[in-house]
Amino acid sequence: MTARGDRRLAWILVAPALGVLAVVTGYPVARVLSLSLERRVPIFGIADFVGLANYAFLLRDPAFWNALRVTVLFTVTSVALELVLGVAAAVALRAQRRWQGASLSLLLLPWCLPGVVTGRIFEWIYHPSAGLVNRLIAFVANGQPNWLGDPHLALPALIAADVWRTTPFIALLVYARLASVPPAVYEAAAVDGAGRVASFWRITLPLLFPVLLVALLFRTLDALRAFDLMFILTGGGPAGVTETLTLYAYRSLFQTLQLGFGAASAVVVGTLVVAIAWGHLSAAEGRGANA
Amino acid sequence: MRTHSTVVDGLVLAGLALYATPVAWQLVTSLTPTGDPADVMAGLSLVHYRAVLEASPMPRALANSVGIAAAATLLAAVLAAPAAYALARLPLPGRRLLLLGIVLSTALPAVATVAPLYLIVRALGLRDTWLAVILADTSFALPLSIWLVAGFIRDIPRELEEAAAVDGASRLAALRHVVLPVVAPGLAAAALLTFLFAWNEFLFAYTFTATEASRTAPVALALFPGVFETPWGDIAAASMLASLPPVLLVLGLRRHLVRGLLAGALKE
Numbered sequence: 001m002t003a004r005g006d007r008r009l010a011w012i013l014v015a016p017a018l019g020v021l022a023v024v025t026g027y028p029v030a031r032v033l034s035l036s037l038e039r040r041v042p043i044f045g046i047a048d049f050v051g052l053a054n055y056a057f058l059l060r061d062p063a064f065w066n067a068l069r070v071t072v073l074f075t076v077t078s079v080a081l082e083l084v085l086g087v088a089a090a091v092a093l094r095a096q097r098r099w100q101g102a103s104l105s106l107l108l109l110p111w112c113l114p115g116v117v118t119g120r121i122f123e124w125i126y127h128p129s130a131g132l133v134n135r136l137i138a139f140v141a142n143g144q145p146n147w148l149g150d151p152h153l154a155l156p157a158l159i160a161a162d163v164w165r166t167t168p169f170i171a172l173l174v175y176a177r178l179a180s181v182p183p184a185v186y187e188a189a190a191v192d193g194a195g196r197v198a199s200f201w202r203i204t205l206p207l208l209f210p211v212l213l214v215a216l217l218f219r220t221l222d223a224l225r226a227f228d229l230m231f232i233l234t235g236g237g238p239a240g241v242t243e244t245l246t247l248y249a250y251r252s253l254f255q256t257l258q259l260g261f262g263a264a265s266a267v268v269v270g271t272l273v274v275a276i277a278w279g280h281l282s283a284a285e286g287r288g289a290n291a
Numbered sequence: 292m293r294t295h296s297t298v299v300d301g302l303v304l305a306g307l308a309l310y311a312t313p314v315a316w317q318l319v320t321s322l323t324p325t326g327d328p329a330d331v332m333a334g335l336s337l338v339h340y341r342a343v344l345e346a347s348p349m350p351r352a353l354a355n356s357v358g359i360a361a362a363a364t365l366l367a368a369v370l371a372a373p374a375a376y377a378l379a380r381l382p383l384p385g386r387r388l389l390l391l392g393i394v395l396s397t398a399l400p401a402v403a404t405v406a407p408l409y410l411i412v413r414a415l416g417l418r419d420t421w422l423a424v425i426l427a428d429t430s431f432a433l434p435l436s437i438w439l440v441a442g443f444i445r446d447i448p449r450e451l452e453e454a455a456a457v458d459g460a461s462r463l464a465a466l467r468h469v470v471l472p473v474v475a476p477g478l479a480a481a482a483l484l485t486f487l488f489a490w491n492e493f494l495f496a497y498t499f500t501a502t503e504a505s506r507t508a509p510v511a512l513a514l515f516p517g518v519f520e521t522p523w524g525d526i527a528a529a530s531m532l533a534s535l536p537p538v539l540l541v542l543g544l545r546r547h548l549v550r551g552l553l554a555g556a557l558k559e
Contacts, residue, residue, distance in 0.1 A: 003382060005462075006381050009462055010382060011377075013381070014378065016370050017373070017374035023411075027407065028404035028430070029403070031406075032404060035407065097299075098300045099304050105542050106308060108541050110314070112540075113314070113534050114509045114533055114534065116513050117509070117533055120530045124527065132312075132316050164310075164313065172549065225400040225401065227494050231493070231513070232513055246402045249402045250402055250405075253405065262406060267403065269400050269402055269403055270402075270403030270404075273403075274399065281394065
């Protein structure tokens with residue numbers, strides 16, 4: 001087997017996949033960049049090159065800044081809650097001696113539901129008069145908050161639904177990492193007189209650091225890209241308090257059909273996400289090189 | 292000691308059961324004739340399921356979803372397996388750059404590429420067809436599959452292939468008879484994950500479909516018709532039907548799935 005033969009075989013094997021990726025990913029990425037420099041409204045047959053005008057308009061649009069603020073608020077809050085709850089759930093699961101299979105199945109259930117289903121479930125749970133949440137509230141207090149219609153409550157309600165859906169993913173990752181820690185580590189700590197709380201802070205958390213970093217990355221990317229849950233639950237309303245960048249971009253693209261302007265906002269979302277992924281990869285590589 | 296651990300075991304299980312309440316609430320709603328879970332004691336029935344299966348676009352949408360998700364999964368697996376092998380094992384100029392591109396394309400948000408894909412789909416006359424959604428799904432399914440499978444292949448000891456080479460097998464023969472069988476569980480895990488993502492995908496499916504001919508289950512559920520009032524019982528039944536395939540797959544193949552999920556995240 002010659003080295004040159006191997007190289008040719010390598011190209012033959014990757015060519016079909018690369019060809020398809022060039023069409024479904026490479027070209028669209030290049031095209032969305034060029035589209036963002038055009039004023040393009042297909043229904044009127046308009047397609048002019050306008051340079052950076054779309055971006056300039058974007059920066060002047062208060063709705064864009066609102067969407068950016070909502071996106072950051074949504075992402076930071078939900079990811080932080082998910083990490084804390086996910087670690088707690090994983091630690092609880094590790095404490096379990098029996099019925100772990102049943103527990104894991106229950107944990108996987110919210111994670112594997114289609115986002116639209118989760119949206120429909122929470123839409124019903126948040127229903128002002130017939131929803132589960134307000135029925136429970138009725139036992140202890142008066143009033144029927146309109147969770148998805150009240151500008152003060154809509155974003156927290158949306159975040160709660162997202163946290164419910166994705167905490168299991170983090171719990172699962174952390175659980176798997178904990179399962180791979182030899183019990184001897186904890187036994188040694190106990191011999192040295194470390195209590196449960198001390199060994200959680202001194203041993204468990206440091207061991208979890210790498211996997212938490214990965215979970216943080218995955219979840220941040222997903223939260224920035226999230227679409228289906230808010231599309232179903234609030235559609236960005238009321239009064240834009242739940243309109244994330246993704247919804248803002250989608251609305252410009254397909255509801256007002258301004259492809260050029262919509263492309264500019266889509267480029268902003270894409271750049272944000274890819275930059276974060278890239279940053280994480282370079283940081284991970286740096287740590288790997290030092291280790 | 293024994294009783295203590297039973298209490299802990301029970302508490303954890305009960306806590307997780309409580310966590311699943313929203314799903315249970317939807318399930319009870321779907322089985323209560325009035326669509327009001329408070330009436331559950333008056334008896335359960337399947338009227339909402341019958342309404343959904345006989346008089347809504349849901350059955351067709353479920354069939355579309357099965358076809359589209361299966362085709363996207365198959366396409367991704369067939370294209371990904373050879374590419375992943377080359378990336379994991381063979382000398383490929385620009386390998387690092389290719390891998391970086393593949394990882395970054397798994398991070399790409401659908402909203403970033405949806406407009407150009409929409410223009411492609413329209414230019415090719417593919418609007419409202421399965422193929423449009425399959426192609427769009429491939430844009431995230433393929434890089435994800437390559438990434439996962441390449442990781443599994445890297446885990447195979449090189450000695451296995453070298454032994455085959457000593458026995459006179461060519462690269463391709465070794466790939467087929469040595470590597471493929473060993474990596475099959477990894478391939479299955481990647482395929483399962485791809486299928487789930489394709490089944491649950493909403494943004495592309497919502498954009499590229501227009502009628503019952505190609506609408507997937509999530510799209511049909513999002514657009515579920517209500518004439519004068521929202522038919523909560525029917526919607527609940529439709530939600531349960533749209534969730535059934537992913538739930539059955541995940542619970543049935545739990546071990547494979549967990550393996551696939553952890554592969555990307557835990558070893559670096």
